Amino acid sequence: MNNSEELLSFINKSKTAFQGAYEIKCILDKQGYIEIKEKDTWNLKKGGKYYVIKNDSAVIAFEIGCGEIEKDGFRLIGAHTDSPGFRIKPNPEMNVEGHYIKLNTEVYGGPILSTWFDRPLSIAGRVTLKSDNPFKPEVRLVDINKPVIIIPNLAIHMNRSINEGYSYNRQKDTLPLLTMKDSNSDLTIKESEEKVNDCEAKSLKMAINKLEKDGYLVELIAETLNVNVKDILDFDLFLYEFNEGSLVGLQEEFISVGRLDDLWMVFAGLKALLNSNKIGATKVLVALDNEEIGSLTSQGANSSILETILERISLGINKSREEFKRSINNSIMISADLAHALHPNYPEKCDPTSRSILGEGPVLKIAASGSYSTDSYASAIFKGICEKANVPCQVFVNRSDLRGGTTIGPISASKLNIPVIDMGAPLLSMHSIRELASVKDNEYTIKAFTEFFN
Secondary structure, X not given: OOHHHHHHHHXXXXXXXXXXXXXXXXXXXXXXXXXOOOOOOOOOOOOOEEEEEEOOXXXXXXXXXXXXXXXXXXXXXXXXXXXXXEEEEEEEEEEEOOOEEEEEEEEEOOOOHHHHOOOOEEEEEEEEEOOXXXXXXXXXXXXXXXXXXXXXXXXXXXXXXXXXXXXXXXXXXXXXXXXXXOOOHHHHHHHHHHHOOOHHHHHXXXXXXXXXXXXXXXXXXXXHXXXXXXXXEEEEEEEEEOOOOEEEOOOOOEXXXXXXXXXXXXXXXXXXXXXXXOOOOEEEEEEEOOHHHOOOOOOOOOOOHHHHHHHHHHHXXXXXXXXXXXXXXXXXXEEEEEEEEOOOOOHHHOOOOOOEOXXXXXXXXXXXXXXXXXXXXXXXXXXXXXXXXXXXXXXXXXXXXXXXXXXXXXXXXXXXXXXXXXXXXXXXXXXXXXXXXXXXXXXXXXXXXXXXXX
């Protein structure tokens, strides 16, 4: 399997940040990495390979260098596991005039809403179950893995302005249809019972009554996990496109799949961590959650998680806090997110001189506003790395009259007080249900990241 096929396989399995973290864990386990818990005492060894999972959706993996950490520091690549989409609300089922059952959802991050319509969708995420200790409920990942919901468009005959720039209402227009409530079901069962005293008819009636009482969605979750409905306490569930990603284009030069932002950079960083050589510095892959909603969670970049883990690594190899502070001063980080590529239909949307193109290599992201952390010093380092790896390097700056996004880069730079290179790989259709990347850029990015760790 080549790198593009591996990337597609990784993303196709990573339906949500929870499944993404689990896929990272599985890959690390196969490569001999050891999971350590935050609650335990850390006794680490030089050359040791470890990882920590936070809230089932963020992973920090590291290989301790063979040098002295206070002198060689940390080499970090940071990305995020979450992607824009829809999260299912509590008590989500809505009965529409006795005929339809739809689900109440809320928008997560900034997806392109129109791309989610009329596509087979499924549901995945995390479910919490009763346990003997109420302070430690059981956690299970769930993936329905069937096209069970869809968001139907309103016919153009009833919405004549849809092709003229329709403004979608997030509470009304984007709610997915789950099933139809058969209004004739009770009559059918009654007729069956009158004709024959059939156990099957009684069982059908009990099943329908149970669904109406417990809810179709909760029953579906219980059936998938093979648990009792009454044991389900809560869930973190998201929608995802059921159809998998693929290679497209005349020569299969493009990668078409959802969640490239930012699982692509997670994958590239993971490949580099596993393929790079042992060095004096400690190599760290940082795959955090909730970047799309501001990172202000315990598993997000705008928390103490990264600094805490780095300090515990130092303490775990018997270094003092003073030596840890020195190690930070000798560290550098790549904040790896995606960059806007020149769009063939909208070239005017890009800056006239600093623009990125698909297939032309990784992209340095620069902003006078500070929304990207790259400065000339960090830029020079990354350009040198790309040159050594024989990889082309591009530069992206937003048009001055367009507001761009931001990344975990500025947050990490301010919290750790180290140089952070804000970069990404070029992408079209960012935040669509299906995004578009280049096979070449996947190869280039993995090579650049590997050189960075080397």
